[in-house]
Amino acid sequence: MLAFEAVRVTTDDGAELLHGVDAAVCPGTVTVLAGPSGAGKSTLLRLGNRLEVPSHGVVRFHGRDVADLDPLELRRRVGMVFQKPVVFAGTVRENLHVADAHADDLSLGRVLERVGLGVALLDRQADDLSGGEAQRMCIARALLTRPEVLLMDEPTSSLDPANRRAVEALARELAAEGLGICWVSHDLDQVRRLTDRVVVLVEGRVADAHEAARYLGAGDARGADDAGTARDARGGDDAGAAGDAGGRAGERPA
Amino acid sequence: MSATHIGWSGLAASLVLVAVAVGLSGWQRLHLSRSVLWACARAAAQLFVVGWALKLVLDPDAPVVWAWLWVAVMVVFSGVTIRNRAREVPGIWALGTVAMLVVVVVSLAVILGFGMFPVEGRTIVPLAGMMIGNSMTASVLVGRRIVGELRDKRDEVEARLALGHAWPDAARPYVRSALRTALVPQIESTKAVGLVFLPGAMTGLVLAGVDAADAVSIQLAIMYLILGSVATSITVIGLGLTRRLFTPDHRLRRVVRSPG
Ligand SMILES: Nc1ncnc2c1ncn2[C@@H]1O[C@H](COP(=O)(O)OP(=O)(O)O)[C@@H](O)[C@H]1O
Ligand SMILES: [Mg+2]
Numbered sequence: 001m002l003a004f005e006a007v008r009v010t011t012d013d014g015a016e017l018l019h020g021v022d023a024a025v026c027p028g029t030v031t032v033l034a035g036p037s038g039a040g041k042s043t044l045l046r047l048g049n050r051l052e053v054p055s056h057g058v059v060r061f062h063g064r065d066v067a068d069l070d071p072l073e074l075r076r077r078v079g080m081v082f083q084k085p086v087v088f089a090g091t092v093r094e095n096l097h098v099a100d101a102h103a104d105d106l107s108l109g110r111v112l113e114r115v116g117l118g119v120a121l122l123d124r125q126a127d128d129l130s131g132g133e134a135q136r137m138c139i140a141r142a143l144l145t146r147p148e149v150l151l152m153d154e155p156t157s158s159l160d161p162a163n164r165r166a167v168e169a170l171a172r173e174l175a176a177e178g179l180g181i182c183w184v185s186h187d188l189d190q191v192r193r194l195t196d197r198v199v200v201l202v203e204g205r206v207a208d209a210h211e212a213a214r215y216l217g218a219g220d221a222r223g224a225d226d227a228g229t230a231r232d233a234r235g236g237d238d239a240g241a242a243g244d245a246g247g248r249a250g251e252r253p254a
Numbered sequence: 255m256s257a258t259h260i261g262w263s264g265l266a267a268s269l270v271l272v273a274v275a276v277g278l279s280g281w282q283r284l285h286l287s288r289s290v291l292w293a294c295a296r297a298a299a300q301l302f303v304v305g306w307a308l309k310l311v312l313d314p315d316a317p318v319v320w321a322w323l324w325v326a327v328m329v330v331f332s333g334v335t336i337r338n339r340a341r342e343v344p345g346i347w348a349l350g351t352v353a354m355l356v357v358v359v360v361s362l363a364v365i366l367g368f369g370m371f372p373v374e375g376r377t378i379v380p381l382a383g384m385m386i387g388n389s390m391t392a393s394v395l396v397g398r399r400i401v402g403e404l405r406d407k408r409d410e411v412e413a414r415l416a417l418g419h420a421w422p423d424a425a426r427p428y429v430r431s432a433l434r435t436a437l438v439p440q441i442e443s444t445k446a447v448g449l450v451f452l453p454g455a456m457t458g459l460v461l462a463g464v465d466a467a468d469a470v471s472i473q474l475a476i477m478y479l480i481l482g483s484v485a486t487s488i489t490v491i492g493l494g495l496t497r498r499l500f501t502p503d504h505r506l507r508r509v510v511r512s513p514g
Contacts, residue, residue: 012508051412051505071503076418086413089427099417138413145418 001027001180002048002078002149007057009043017043018204020057025149025180026197030171033184034191035201035215041184042083044201045151048182049078061149079147083154085134092129092137093122099144108144115140115170132163139170149180156190168194188216269294311375321375325362325382329354332390336397343397344509345498346491350393353490354386357483361385364482370475381476388480389487392436396488399432400495401509411506421500429496433488440484444477 002025009018018040025031025048033041046052047059050071059066066074088095096108103111109119115136121129129137135155142150152171156164168190175181175196185191191198200212207215272294279286311320333351340346362382364370371377404411407428414424459469499507 049416050503051416053503053505071505072418072420075416080413080416082409082413082416084409086409088410088413098414098419141417 001025001062002182003060004044004047005058005060007044007047007054007059009040009047009052010055016055016204018054021201021204021206023199023206025182027148027180028175028178029196030175030181030183030194032191032195032198033182033201034188034198035186035207037186039201040204041186041201042153045080045153045182045184048149048151049075049080051080076145077147078149078151079142079145080151081135081138081142081153081155083157085131085138085158087126087129087134087137090126091122092124092126095126095137096122096141096144099141103144111140111143112137114143116166132159132166135159135163135167136170139167143174147179149182150174152181152183154184154186156185157187164190191216308379311379314374314376316375318373318375318378321378324375324379325358328382328386329358332386336390336393339394340397340401342509342511343401343495344507346397346495349491349494349498350390350397352494353393353487354389356490357385357389357487358382360486361479361483364479381479384476384480385483388440389483392440392484393487393491396432396436396491397495399435400429400492401499403428403432404496404499404506405509405511408506415504415506421504421506422496424504424506425496425500429492433492436488437485440481444481447473447477 004021004023006020006022007018008016008020010016021040021044023031023033023044033044035041043052047054050059050066053067061069061074061078088098092112093105093108096103096111100107105119105122108122112119112121117133117136117140121133121137126134126137135158139150139155150171155171156167159167171181171183171194183194185194198212198216200207200215202211202215272290275290276287278284279290307324310316311324329351332354333347336350336354337347340350362378362385365377365381366373371381404425411424411428415421456469456473459472460466464472499509501507
């Protein structure tokens with residue numbers, strides 16, 4: 001329902017960050033956007049709700065070029081959760097009211113429970129929430145606009161392992177309810193845990209099957225060897241698991 | 255009020271202190287002697303020219319159109335000054351000039367429209383100068399603050415945009431705080447007037463033999479006008495600048511941080 005077609009992004013000073021990327025986010029699915037830091041994952045994600053515009057190519061929502069849609073309407077239907085939890089000054093209630101000014105406490109309580117927080121939190125100063133609570137509140141806030149797609153940019157990178165698992169589980173539940181989720185991650189173990197479909201982005205392009213296998217294989221090697229000796233792609237090539245990962249990535253690119 | 259006549263000998267005496275500055279520069283190898291001398295010479299030249307022109311403008315027999323011309327020049331120069339002091343703010347020159355123009359038009363319309371002062375060079379020029387001078391400082395402050403706030407709070411602004419807010423709504427909390435920062439000093443000095451300091455205009459009027467009650471009412475009127483001018487100018491800058499910092503499709507532009 002959200003599709004990127006040969007999108008390129010050029011900065012003001014002429015550097016091209018994405019060199020023609022094709023990708024899609026489907027309802028009821030978690031699409032993982034993996035790739036090393038600086039590959040352009042965030043940039044691609046931001047095209048999805050028009051915080052960024054492509055210099056070439058189109059982004060389609062339900063088949064329509066998003067350039068022809070009202071950006072404010074698009075952004076309510078394509079929600080976004082940022083890497084660092086973005087907390088506005090005020091209480092949790094006030095934070096949630098930014099998304100839906102007319103929601104009553106009953107519906108705010110429901111959405112808080114949906115993300116695993118209690119209704120008692122409504123009167124808490126949002127600045128006082130823990131990292132995990134804050135990110136869940138941000139997800140709740142994004143859900144209040146009733147989006148069909150949720151773009152999540154490394155939403156667990158600032159969370160501890162327990163909260164990380166909880167947010168992953170929440171994303172899978174939301175997908176099971178029909179939401180299309182695009183989850184950016186460069187944590188390869190997380191990629192494996194989450195993925196229905198994986199798109200590997202390297203240096204502003206979608207990696208081909210071989211490249212993707214090497215990238216994802218590096219994670220297998222690191223997972224097998226906890227000391228993390230084989231962090232680079234070459235290490236992955238040597239690892240026996242690379243062939244297996246290659247098979248998976250080859251089958252599943254979007 | 256001619257107690258402040260210092261004459262040529264007095265002026266020459268002040269050069270002794272310039273010599274001290276040049277001496278210090280030479281002694282400590284600051285390499286500033288040339289800059290000091292150039293600054294002094296330039297100030298002298300500028301002030302002599304300005305003084306000569308002011309004499310023409312303020313002459314009671316001179317046509318009042320000269321005064322208006324003078325005000326126009328002040329507006330243009332204040333725009334340039336704002337630009338020089340807030341270079342990182344995109345489009346600040348045009349915006350600042352427009353803001354100063356609005357301030358002058360509104361405040362002089364009130365002053366002259368209600369007949370508070372006669373329409374003469376000796377009233378128009380200093381009144382416009384006071385309004386512009388105060389508004390200029392506040393405009394620079396508010397311009398820099400808005401750009402700084404929206405850059406520092408980029409995360410929050412984009413999160414608001416991502417929730418479907420239009421740019422004026424997404425920017426409002428941050429622009430509001432920038433406007434407050436620019437207006438508060440003016441409010442504070444308005445509150446403290448009389449208690450902490452006696453404003454120059456009133457002192458001057460009293461010294462010149464004007465009745466204290468008249469001096470008070472003139473001073474009050476000027477303070478109110480300055481407060482209104484500052485509020486007007488920062489509102490113009492706030493609205494115009496915020497619009498420039500967003501694209502029509504509600505994206506926050508990136509403003510390059512200028513060094514210093
Ligand atoms: N507005 C911009 N101007 C210049 N370079 C940018 C801009 N935005 C991102 N970049 C650069 O583009 C590259 C990709 O960024 P990003 O999409 O954030 O990567 P990722 O999320 O995969 O780590 C990075 O090298 C980043 O520094
Ligand atoms: Mg990123």
